[in-house]
Amino acid sequence: MPVKLFGFWRSLAAYRVRIALNLKGIAREDVFINLLTGEQFSDAYKKINPQMVVPAFVDGDLTLTQSMAILEYLDEKHPTPPLLPADPEGRARVRSIALISVADTHPLVVPRIRRYIMQDMGHSEDELNVWLAHWQVSGLEALEAAVAGNPATGKFAHGDSVTMADLCIVPQFGAATMFGVDTAPYPTLKRIYDACVAMDEFAREHPSKQPDFPPQ
Amino acid sequence: MPVKLFGFWRSLAAYRVRIALNLKGIAREDVFINLLTGEQFSDAYKKINPQMVVPAFVDGDLTLTQSMAILEYLDEKHPTPPLLPADPEGRARVRSIALISVADTHPLVVPRIRRYIMQDMGHSEDELNVWLAHWQVSGLEALEAAVAGNPATGKFAHGDSVTMADLCIVPQFGAATMFGVDTAPYPTLKRIYDACVAMDEFAREHPSKQPDFPPQ
Numbered sequence: 133m134p135v136k137l138f139g140f141w142r143s144l145a146a147y148r149v150r151i152a153l154n155l156k157g158i159a160r161e162d163v164f165i166n167l168l169t170g171e172q173f174s175d176a177y178k179k180i181n182p183q184m185v186v187p188a189f190v191d192g193d194l195t196l197t198q199s200m201a202i203l204e205y206l207d208e209k210h211p212t213p214p215l216l217p218a219d220p221e222g223r224a225r226v227r228s229i230a231l232i233s234v235a236d237t238h239p240l241v242v243p244r245i246r247r248y249i250m251q252d253m254g255h256s257e258d259e260l261n262v263w264l265a266h267w268q269v270s271g272l273e274a275l276e277a278a279v280a281g282n283p284a285t286g287k288f289a290h291g292d293s294v295t296m297a298d299l300c301i302v303p304q305f306g307a308a309t310m311f312g313v314d315t316a317p318y319p320t321l322k323r324i325y326d327a328c329v330a331m332d333e334f335a336r337e338h339p340s341k342q343p344d345f346p347p348q
Numbered sequence: 349m350p351v352k353l354f355g356f357w358r359s360l361a362a363y364r365v366r367i368a369l370n371l372k373g374i375a376r377e378d379v380f381i382n383l384l385t386g387e388q389f390s391d392a393y394k395k396i397n398p399q400m401v402v403p404a405f406v407d408g409d410l411t412l413t414q415s416m417a418i419l420e421y422l423d424e425k426h427p428t429p430p431l432l433p434a435d436p437e438g439r440a441r442v443r444s445i446a447l448i449s450v451a452d453t454h455p456l457v458v459p460r461i462r463r464y465i466m467q468d469m470g471h472s473e474d475e476l477n478v479w480l481a482h483w484q485v486s487g488l489e490a491l492e493a494a495v496a497g498n499p500a501t502g503k504f505a506h507g508d509s510v511t512m513a514d515l516c517i518v519p520q521f522g523a524a525t526m527f528g529v530d531t532a533p534y535p536t537l538k539r540i541y542d543a544c545v546a547m548d549e550f551a552r553e554h555p556s557k558q559p560d561f562p563p564q
Contacts, residue, residue, distance in 0.1 A: 182493035183448065194437055198451065200416075201443035208436040220424040221410055227417035231450075232399065235414065239455040248482070255469075266464070277398035 134159040136190040138180060140167045141342035144238050144303035145199035146187040151299050152203050154333035156210040164344035167243045185242070200234050203296050215296045226290045229278050229297035233304040237271025241307075268308045272318050275301060280320040287327050294328065302328045306338065350375040352406040354396060356383045357558035360454050360519035361415035362403040367515050368419050370549035372426040380560035383459045401458070416450050419512050431512045442506045445494050445513035449520040453487025457523075484524045488534045491517060496536040503543050510544065518544045522554065 137153070137160045139146030153160050165171045165186050172184045181188040181197050189196045189205075196202050207215045216223045239245070241264050249255050249263060279285045279301075289297035305325045309315055315322055328334045339345060353369070353376045355362030369376050381387045381402050388400045397404040397413050405412045405421075412418050423431040432439045455461070457480050465471050465479060495501045495517075505513035521541045525531055531538055544550045555561060 183452070183490045185452075196440050196444060198444040198447040200447055200451065201440045204443055205436055205440035208439065220421055223424065224412050224417045224421035227420055228412060228414040231414040231416055234447075235416065235451045235455055236399070236401075239451055240461075244486075245456075248479075252482070253469075253471075253475075253479075259469075263464075263469075266468075270460075274399045
């Protein structure tokens, strides 16, 4: 039985996990939870993830939430190819880069924040977009500073093999591009993004290629 | 030479690392970066952490940022006592609980967000407090749902040994208490918090016991 991934085309966190599953060669069944129509608040989904966010990863009796915990789990259970380098210093660097997106950037632009800013704080969509742009730019600046000119950076964010850092950079950078952020100030991220999306494991998981991506 | 920890009395992320260092028996030198007066924006600190946030952890030539990456690094370099259980499923559960605080709750209440909401969005301090209370409550609800009634929860968040999950729950729960959130709806968190702060490794790191805690 394939594993199940509860996700959504626009979710950056689900995107990270999709890439990891591809790199590990793990077949999955996608279950799409429409975060814009509120499907995450259904009683059925709340039983799977009481936090009512995606992704949730189900493998037999095991249900996991939080994308970074899922990535670490996949890397422990399916070590080849590794998503972390072998040395603790390198592993720390990779996790630190990943967390710039996971812990400092992405949480500020998710649906519940967008909803709160417009519905609870009464801001307009234009004002929300200023917020979204601000934190996306701030995240890209921090990510670029972490990789640019660092001798540990290679073809990818850490050396010449894909790591968890790339799995977090690609969705973040891609989202900024889709949102219209000027990415010219982040040439190292752009180079890493291009190297990643040249790989089919990344390319086929772009949000616009997901079955639940809305017709334009 | 002891390791150096750049932190701030009120930083929940630095608090996590302080507890970990105590549990591992690692002596540290504290360097306090006053986030309220903007010391994190100094050129000197920007060289240590270009993201201009705390904590930063310095061990000889190595500088690490992002509290969760630092916790994982400490656990890999100093495996006793472990901060993660031995089984991948348990490790995933612990990381997932930790990330509810690290990735979904704490990022919404940090100084740069407070500053942005008041200075850039023009909200009053009262309005900011509504935001802060909302996300703290939402975080505690998610954490309580993750531990309450789960057979894997023991004296601590996962079994009867301290894990990374407790290192994230304690600062989050403590901050909510200091902020005045009613914690009665979170009895499992309260029980875990009490079990943790009964240990000196936790108790002596309470924000109010830090040398840079302002005189009241």
